Amino acid sequence: MNxxxxxxxxxxxxxxxxxxxxxxEQPEETIIEEGKTVGEPFADNAKFKLRDVNVSYGDTRAIxxxxxxxxxxxxxxxxxxxxxxxxxFLRCLNRMNDSIEICKVTGSLQLDDQDIYDRxxxxxxxxxxxxxxxxKPNPFPKSIYDNVAYGPRIHGLANRKSxxxxxxxxxxxxxxxxxxxxxxxxATATGMSGGQQQRLCIARAIAVSPEVILMDEPCSAxxxxxxxxxxxxxxxxxxxxxxxxxxxxxxxxxxxxxxxxYFHLGHLVEVNETNKVFTSPxxxxxxxxxxxxxx
Amino acid sequence: xxxxxxxxxxxxxxxxxRYRKERRFRAYGIxxxxxxxxxxxxxxxxxxxxGYTGFTKTTITxxxxxxxxxxxxxxxxxxxxxxxxxxxxxLLQALIKQVPGATEENRDAVRDLLNPYASNELRDMLEQxxxxxxxxxxxxxxxxxxxxxxxxxxxxxxYSIKLSDRQQRWVxxxxxxxxxxxSFNDVFFSSGDSRDPSRAGILGAIVGSLLTMLVTLVLSxxxxxxxxxxxxxxxxxxxxxxxIEVNIxxxxxxxxxxxxxxxxxxxxxxxxxxxxxxxxxxxVLTLMTLPTIIISSRAAIKSVPPSIRExxxxxxxxxxxxxxxxxxxxxxxxxxxxxxxxxxQALGETAPLLLIGMVAFIVDVPDGFFDSATVLPVxxxxxxxxxxxxxxxRASAAxxxxxxxLVSMNALAIWxxxxxxxxx
Numbered sequence: 001m002n003x004x005x006x007x008x009x010x011x012x013x014x015x016x017x018x019x020x021x022x023x024x025e026q027p028e029e030t031i032i033e034e035g036k037t038v039g040e041p042f043a044d045n046a047k048f049k050l051r052d053v054n055v056s057y058g059d060t061r062a063i064x065x066x067x068x069x070x071x072x073x074x075x076x077x078x079x080x081x082x083x084x085x086x087x088x089f090l091r092c093l094n095r096m097n098d099s100i101e102i103c104k105v106t107g108s109l110q111l112d113d114q115d116i117y118d119r120x121x122x123x124x125x126x127x128x129x130x131x132x133x134x135x136k137p138n139p140f141p142k143s144i145y146d147n148v149a150y151g152p153r154i155h156g157l158a159n160r161k162s163x164x165x166x167x168x169x170x171x172x173x174x175x176x177x178x179x180x181x182x183x184x185x186x187a188t189a190t191g192m193s194g195g196q197q198q199r200l201c202i203a204r205a206i207a208v209s210p211e212v213i214l215m216d217e218p219c220s221a222x223x224x225x226x227x228x229x230x231x232x233x234x235x236x237x238x239x240x241x242x243x244x245x246x247x248x249x250x251x252x253x254x255x256x257x258x259x260x261x262y263f264h265l266g267h268l269v270e271v272n273e274t275n276k277v278f279t280s281p282x283x284x285x286x287x288x289x290x291x292x293x294x295x
Numbered sequence: 296x297x298x299x300x301x302x303x304x305x306x307x308x309x310x311x312x313r314y315r316k317e318r319r320f321r322a323y324g325i326x327x328x329x330x331x332x333x334x335x336x337x338x339x340x341x342x343x344x345x346g347y348t349g350f351t352k353t354t355i356t357x358x359x360x361x362x363x364x365x366x367x368x369x370x371x372x373x374x375x376x377x378x379x380x381x382x383x384x385x386l387l388q389a390l391i392k393q394v395p396g397a398t399e400e401n402r403d404a405v406r407d408l409l410n411p412y413a414s415n416e417l418r419d420m421l422e423q424x425x426x427x428x429x430x431x432x433x434x435x436x437x438x439x440x441x442x443x444x445x446x447x448x449x450x451x452x453x454y455s456i457k458l459s460d461r462q463q464r465w466v467x468x469x470x471x472x473x474x475x476x477x478s479f480n481d482v483f484f485s486s487g488d489s490r491d492p493s494r495a496g497i498l499g500a501i502v503g504s505l506l507t508m509l510v511t512l513v514l515s516x517x518x519x520x521x522x523x524x525x526x527x528x529x530x531x532x533x534x535x536x537x538x539i540e541v542n543i544x545x546x547x548x549x550x551x552x553x554x555x556x557x558x559x560x561x562x563x564x565x566x567x568x569x570x571x572x573x574x575x576x577x578x579v580l581t582l583m584t585l586p587t588i589i590i591s592s593r594a595a596i597k598s599v600p601p602s603i604r605e606x607x608x609x610x611x612x613x614x615x616x617x618x619x620x621x622x623x624x625x626x627x628x629x630x631x632x633x634x635x636x637x638x639x640q641a642l643g644e645t646a647p648l649l650l651i652g653m654v655a656f657i658v659d660v661p662d663g664f665f666d667s668a669t670v671l672p673v674x675x676x677x678x679x680x681x682x683x684x685x686x687x688x689r690a691s692a693a694x695x696x697x698x699x700x701l702v703s704m705n706a707l708a709i710w711x712x713x714x715x716x717x718x719x
Contacts, residue, residue: 096608101532127611134609138602140621150620151610201606208610 032267035065038282039272041261043071047212047242048093053107055088055097062088065107066268068261070212075234075243077253077274080263081289086246089263090214092116093244094130095123111212128155131205135217137197139189139204144181147189147200148172151208167207175203176233195226202233206241213237215245219252231256250290254278262286342698346691352480352493353443355409355469356435359389359417361427371425382414382421386436393474394465404462408469410437412494437482438475440493440685442466446477447688454684483692487658488674492685495678497693499660503573503653503668504642504700506661510577511584511641516634518581519588523630526589527596528618547586554583555647563651570652571667579651580641587640591633595626628715635708639701645672671697 035052048070055063062085070076070093078086088097095116097103109116116126128151139147148168151157158164168185172178177199181187189200198218205213215234219227234243234256247253253260253274260277262270262285270283281287363369365388368380387406391397397405413436420434421427438446441457445466448454458466469475487499522543530536558579562568568575599622607617648654653669654677661668669677671693678690 094609096605099604099608124611124613127609132605132609134602134605136602138600138606140603140606141625150607150612154610154612154616154620204606204610 032264032269032285034267035067037067037268037271039270039276041068041268041271043069043074045072046070047072047112048244049108049110049113051108053089053092053105053109055085055092055103055105057100057104058102062266063092064266068268068271070242070244071259073238073240073242074259075238075245075257076259076261077257078244078246078261078263079248079250079253079289082248083265084263085266086261086263087216090216090244090246093212093214094127094132096132098123128208129210130212130214131208131210132214133198133201133205133216133218136221137194137201139192139197139200141188141190143186144172144189144192144200145185148203148207151204155208157208171203171207172200174206174233174237175199176229177203193226195222195229198222198226198230199233202230202237206237210241212242212244215243217246217248220248227252250278262289264289342691342694346688346695348447349483349688349690349692350480351447351477352482353438353446353475353477354435355390355413355438355475356433357389357393357474358431359385359434360431361385361421361429363428368421368428371421371428377418377422380418382417383409386413386417386434393469393472395468397465401461404459405465407458408439408442408462408466410439410491410493412491413437437493440491440683442475443493444685446470446475480692483689487660488656488669488677489658492683492689495686495689497671497674497689497696499657500669500671500674500693501696502660503576503657504670506573506664506668507576507580507648507670508638508642510574510664511580512634512638514577514581515584515588515637519585519634519637520592520630522585523589523592523596524618524623527593528614528622543586543589547590550646551583551644552646552650554579555650557582558647558651569665569667571655571657571669572665573661573668574664575651576648576653576668576670577664579647580644583644583647584634584637584641587637588630588634591637592626592630595629595633596622598629599625628712631715632708632712635704635711639704639708642670642700642704643672643697645676648673649676671700 046069048068050069051067053063053066053068054061066089078090080086091097092105092109093111093116097105105117111126111130115121140150142150145168148171149158149164152164152167158167169178169182172181177196180196181192181200189197192200198221202213202218219230222230231252234245237243238256238258245253245257257274259271260274261268262277262281262283264285270277270281270286272282276282277286278290281290362385365384366380366382368376370376383406386409387402390409391399391402391405394405394408416436417434444454445456445458445463449456456463466475482494483496485498486494486496489495526536526540530539558575562575562578563570603621603625604617607621612620648670654673655667655669656677657667657669659666675690675693675697678686678693681687681690
C-alpha cells in the first residue's frame, strides 16, 4: 500500500498538515484536525498549563498546536509512534530544546502560572524545578557520591558536608539504590550496571528536589528486571513529584501512569485516563496504535 | 538441494579470491611499515654514527709547575696582575717535558697541541685557588681541536688532519703515555656556542629553546583553549564563525617562514622589540602553534559525548558550569595531547626564527627572555653549515639532544592521554 493516501495528501494541501516522517500504513480516511484533541486534555489543579504549543525545526513543524494540562502529582505518559513529537514536546517543558538553534517554540507554556519561555525566565532555575532523566543512562564519569551531590552543590543547597551527605543518602534511598552502593560511594559511576546507572540518574535528578521529573524513555536501554525496579520507583515517586514520562512500551504506560496522551505526527490526538485509553480509546488512531496495527 | 550446493561452490571460489586479496593487502601494509622503519633506522644510524664522537672531548693531563716568575705573577688574588700574567708558558713548558724529542726550538709546534683557551682555563683555576701559585699541580686542560679531530678520526678520509707528521707522532706518543685522553664531553653541555669546535656547547641553545618554549606555552595554550571553547560552545553559528573556522584551518597550513616574516614586520619593526630574543621567538612560534592547538582542542571538545552535556544541563547547570565542570575535564587529555604535539613542532622549528635574528652567533648562555639567544634547531643549522668538520659531529650530537627532547615530549603526551583518559 502506498505510504500516503491520495485523499489525505490532498487534504494536507488544504489544511497545511505536514508529515514529519512517513508513517507505515496510516489508516484510511482519518483526518486529524489541528488543535483538536479528544478526551480530557485539561485538568483543574494544573502544574503545567500548555496552550497552542507549536514547535518547528527550521521549516519542519514537529509539534502542531497542542494544548494540554499536566496536573499536580500525576503521572502522565506520552505515547505514540516514532517521530510523533512526544520527546520534542517533553523537552519543551524544561527548555532542553534551547541548545538546538533552529528549534523554535511558540504558544503559551506555563509552570505554576508562570511563563516558561519568558525572556526574563532563568532557565537554570526552571531546570532546578523540572528535572530530567534521559533515555540512555548518562552518569558523569565521577564517583557515585559526586554524581548525586553535583546538583545540590551547583545550586548551593547544602552548606555543610553533613547536609550534603544527607541529601545524597536520601536521594539514593528514594532511588532504591542506597543498599547497593552505600559501601562504594567513591567508586566511579560508569562502572555500574545499566539499571543501576539509570537509577543513579534518577537519584541525581531527585537530589535537587524538583517539583516535576521528566523521563524520556527511561527504560528503553534496560532489561526487564531493571525496568521493573525503575517502574516501582516511579510509583513511589508519584506521591511527591509530578512525573511526565515518554515511553514506547504501552504496557509501561498502562502500569505507571494515571493519564495517557497519544501523539501522532505532531498532533495530540487523545488524552484520557490511562484505563480508558487502553480499554476504550475514543479516537480511531489511538485504537489502531494500541492494538498494534501500526507504529 | 543442487541449487544450494552450487551456491556454496560459488561462495567457496570467491572466498579464495577474497583471502588472496586480503593477504596481498596485508603484504602491502607490512611493506609500507618496513620502508618507514628502515628509513628511520638509516636516519638514526647515520646521526648516531656521525654524532656519538661529539659527546667525547680530548684533554691533556700533565703536571704543571705554576712558577710565579715564569708567569709574571706574584699575587694570584690581584685582578690586575692576573689580567697581565702569562698562563700559556707554564702549560707549554709542562707539555714540552711530556713530548719526547721536543725542545725550545719547536715550541710553536708543541703549543699548537694546546687549546687556545687552555690558558683561560688555567687562569680561572688559579683565580679560584690562589694558593696554587708556586706549587706543582696535576692539571687537565682541553687539547687543540686539531688534536681532538686527529685522536677521534685518524683513519677517516672525511676528516682532514691538520697536524704535521711530527705533531701526529707526538700525539700518538702522548696517547700511549695517557697524557692525551678522551672523556665525556661536559663542555658540550655546559657552554654556549664558540668559534672553536672543542669549546662549543649547546647549553645556550637549550636554555634559549626552553625560554622560547615557555613563552610559546604560556601564550598559546590559554589562547588556543579559550578560542576553541568559545568557537565550540558559545559562538553563534553564522557566516562569521564559518569564516573564522576556515581561516584557522588555513593558518595551520601556512608555511612557517611566513610567520617569521610577520614576526619581523610586526614585533620587531612595528613594536620595536629587540632581535634574537626568546620573547619574539616565542611570539612567532605562538602564532604558528595556535591553529594546531585550536583545531585539536575543538576536536577534543567535540568528542565529549552530548549525553554528559545534557545530563548537566538537565540538573540546571549553567552554560559556564557545564563547560568548566564537565566538558573541559573530559576534553583535557585531547587538548593536552594536541598542545604538546604543537609544542614539539615549535621546538623543532627553524625557519621563522632565522628571520627574527635568532640565527646570530651567540656565545653567552641567555639569562632572560630579553637576552639574545638561539635555539637547538637553529644551532644545528649553524653548525651543519660550518666548513669546519669538527662542527659536524657537534651538529649530529645536537640533533640527538633535540630528538631526545622531542621523543620525551611525545612520550609525555601519550602518558598524559593514558593517564587522564576517562571512560564512560
